[in-house]
Amino acid sequence: MSHTNHPALFMGQTQPDGQSFDAWSNQTLLMSMEQGGLNWPSSCRNGTCRTCFSKLEHGQVRYEIEWPGLSSEEKEDGYILPCVAYPCSDVQLRAGD
Numbered sequence: 001m002s003h004t005n006h007p008a009l010f011m012g013q014t015q016p017d018g019q020s021f022d023a024w025s026n027q028t029l030l031m032s033m034e035q036g037g038l039n040w041p042s043s044c045r046n047g048t049c050r051t052c053f054s055k056l057e058h059g060q061v062r063y064e065i066e067w068p069g070l071s072s073e074e075k076e077d078g079y080i081l082p083c084v085a086y087p088c089s090d091v092q093l094r095a096g097d
């Protein structure tokens, strides 16, 4: 496969409401959700306050910051911070409790 700088478009979905949004590989999930008209809680937008905390039920994400404000257990359990997470595949998020 040849390397390309074109961003990939994945499908995002949120639970429990089942809304979908365009998830571009080159922008954060929070930004994509907002562009898609979804309301998602956020505050700091830089991976520290955990307001946007959610569970990744399907798919994979990557981070550009060293270590988002998640414990390693949370990471292993699939929790993510959408304000700093970029999709690597189609994704399904569940709002945090």
Ligand code: FES
Pocket: 041, 042, 043, 044, 045, 046, 047, 048, 049, 050, 051, 052, 053, 069, 081, 082, 083, 084
């Ligand atoms: S909005 Fe603060 S961690 Fe995501």
